[in-house]
Structures are given as C-alpha cells and as structure tokens.
Amino acid sequence: MLAPERQARILKELQLHEAVRVADIAALLNVSEMTIRRDIESLDQNGLARKIHGGAMRLARLSSLEPGFLLNVDKELVAKLAIASEALKLVQPGMTLALTGGTTTYQLAVALAAELDRLRNLTVVTNSLKAAELLYHQQGSSDLKVIVTGGERTPSEALVGPVACLALRNLNTDICFMGVHGLDVDRGLTSPNWLEADTNAAFIDATTRVVLLADASKFQVRSLAAIAPISAVDTIITDDGIRPATADLFASRVPNFITAAPNSAASLTTATATATRKSS
Template identity: 45%
Template sequence: MLAVARHQAILDALQRERVVRVSDLAQQLGVSLMTVRRDIEVLEEGGRLERIHGGAKIPGDTSTHEPGFDLKSTQLTAEKRAIAVEAASLVQEGMAVGLSAGTTTWALAKELVSGPQITVVTNSVRIADLFHHAASAGSARYASTVILIGGERTPSDALVGPIATGALKQLHLDVLFLGVHGMDADAGFTTPNLLEAETDRAFVAAARKTVVLADHTKWGLLGISSIASLDEADEVISDSGLGAEAQRILQEQVGRLRLAAV
C-alpha cells in the first residue's frame, strides 16, 4: 500500500474512533509497527493528528471535549455489545443495579430489559427511556423498577450535579456498571465533565461492587476530571482489542479484568 493510501486509511480510522492504536493499524494495513509509527509522525507534522502513547488521537480533542450520545452510539458497536453481554452475566434477580450514563452502559441496558427483575438506578435519560419503552411494548419478561435521578443534563444525556449527587448518597447498590471517557495508569478513570465526575463518584460510593465498562479505545484517553483510581474498580470489562501493556497494568491494579470476545 502506498504511503498516501495508508495516511488516508489512518485518518479515516481516526475519524471513526477518535483514538487509534499503532498495533491495530499495523494489522489492518498489513504493515510493520515501525511503518505505522513513521506514518503517524508524518501526519502529526502536518497537523492531521496528535501522537499519544501507543497510538494517535484527533488533534485538539481536549480533556474537556464531550462527544454527544448520538455520535458515540454509532461507534464500536460490536465491542460495546460484547462488553454488555459479558456484564449482563453478572446481574442476578432482585439486585439493585446502578447504570451510569454512556453508550456502553446503554448497550448493557438493552441486554437487561428482558433479563431478571431488578431495580435499576440510573442518571441516564436514554437508559430510563429504554426500560420504559420495553415495558410498554411488552418486550420485557416482567418489568424491572427504574429510578431515574434528577439533575442537569449533559451532552451525553447524563443527569448530573448536586441534585443527582444528593439522591445517590441516600441509596445502596449491589453493583454499579460505570461507563468512562478514558482510562489511564496514573489518572485512573476519567470524564471530560466536572459535574459528571462528581456524580459518578457518588455512584461508586453507593455501590458494594464497581464494574467499569470500557472498550479498548478508552485506554490512554484523559478527561479533565478523575472519577476513581484504577484500584477502586472491582472489575473492568473491556474487549479483546485491548493492548498487552494496558492489560498488564489493569491486571495488576483492578480486582479482575475481563476481555469480551468481539
């Protein structure tokens, strides 16, 4: 493949996923890791992307950038569904289950609407609507109880702020499934929204068990605010595209790492 074609393929992948890994690109393009690194260097010199550890991201995609729900819900759908299926296996009848806002937790909600009867606590308008419409249509085996906490709405359709945080402080959850913007060895689990970070921290405090749901592209992404350190997660469920170094770090720091096969 000519260099110009490789460069365009890298940029196309970046537009789809916002963050790409050198190893993934090398496999997709059928070239060496060194070739991809050189291509990334050339594209960075031209201002087309920004290098990060092990890959590249869209230039100017800052730690406060918050993509909307509709865009994110069309990205990495196979990975998110695989993660959701794995996560759904942890849910048992009668549980109080927290679902933070996000497209991966939304994918999990789609698996749970016809699952065991549970009580769902969420700050996601989309997730609450999903359970409501499933119950109304009769597609759920029997309806779970859904508690939608209030608050200020974000671009990712999360309800956040002091009202949301105050409500969570009164609740006790068997398990929390937490969606995150990024994962990093030093910063832990992060989000680009300060108020959402505060609300997510209240979710973590309310739960006996915290399970983070994050596809492989979340590794190396940094939001402006940390939700929790890596060792505060009882489990992380990612997908089989997660790099070896990320796996090593997570296996050392979290209670358990699960990799869903895509």
C-alpha cells in the same frame, strides 16, 4: 429515517470532513434540504456541530469537550456489544443495579431489556436518560423499577450535578456498571465533564461493587476531571482489541479483569438495533 438517525449520519460525515453542505447530505439521505436544515439547527443548538451558511462545520475537539450520545452510540459497537454481553452475566434477579451515563452502559441496558423475563424484580438506578427511557418502555410485567437521579442534562444524555449527587447519597446498589471517557493507571477514571465526574464518584460511594465497562480505546486516556482511582474498581470488562501489555498492566491493578470476545455479543445485535431505533 428518523431525525436522530439523520443527525448521527451528519455527525459521521463531519468526522470525515471539516464541513458538509446541506444539498450533499440531502441527496445522500434522500430527504429534503429543509429536513437537513432542521437537523443542522438541532445539532447546532445542542452543541454538536456549528451551523454555517449552506451547511454545517465540525466543532474543534478538545480533551475537555464532551462528546454527545448520537456521536458515539455506534462507535466501537461490536466491542460495546461484547462488553455488554459479559456484564449481563453478573446480573441476578432481584438485584439493585446502578447504570451511569454513556453509550457502553446503554448497550447493557439494551441487553437487560431483552432478558427481563428472566431477570425479574430488578431495580435500576440511573442518570442515563436513554437507558431509563428504554428500560421503562420494555419493562412489561417483569416488576422492574427504574429510578432516575435527576440533575443537569449533558450532551451525552446523562443527568449530573448536585441534584444527582444528593439523590445517590440516599441510595444503595449491589453493582454499579460505569462507563468512562478515559482510564489511566496513574490518574484513574476520568471524565471531560467535572459535574459528571462528581456524579460518578457519588455512584461509586453508593455501591458495593464497581464494574467498569470500557472498550479498548478508553485505556491510557486522561480527561479533564478525575472520578476515582483504579483501586475503587472491582472489575474491568473490555474487548479483545486491547493491547496485551495494556491488559496485563490493568489486570494487575484490579481483582477482576475480563476481556470480552466479539462473538459473545452476536445474540444481542438484533435486539440492540431494534431498541436503539425505538428509544431514539
């Protein structure tokens, strides 16, 4: 088991328990206690957990606390796969795409990587380190170009801030596939990180069409910093776990509202699992 997989499992245990013991996790994962201590040290240094004597403690979760990539990568995975499958249908060869940071947009990167022989001559502009790494290693002979914005790294493995915004100011994309922490009818798209909010706003300014990828848990959620109003969005793609009343409300505010069924993602499951392991 690789370090990212072990650390993701530790974070899962901390979702269930306020604290965990090194000995218990080592036994659970069948690895040495020294290995788990190193994993906890890494989580502590990255602000994902608090190292304590003999184990780790869960961090307090606040609306302004930004979740890490490892913590969220397998949450609502079936929904994210279905959303990615629907989003893939909007991509045509030769397009210039933008992918913002996040685990749902990462699943779209996985789907794109599996279709590069068909979707040739793509250019992908992204501030997601995980998506950039995956696509770069999977490009083969597809003539794919990957452009990384630069900027300050966040716990969600995104690059944000003035450097990222400056890069985006000089670029133009056909479609921006965007993930968000929260989506509210009145407050629009929001993020717990104000630098990421500014960067996502720059992505919107640089594109022709904004496609929001948001599983059902993101609706009616307000985070710290506003990105843009709902009117900036052309298309919302979500999963069928969304409540009908919520779907109707948001569908009335955007030109296109797509509900993805989980079975539409079945063909992506194996490719996603493989690519996630390779890029971790």
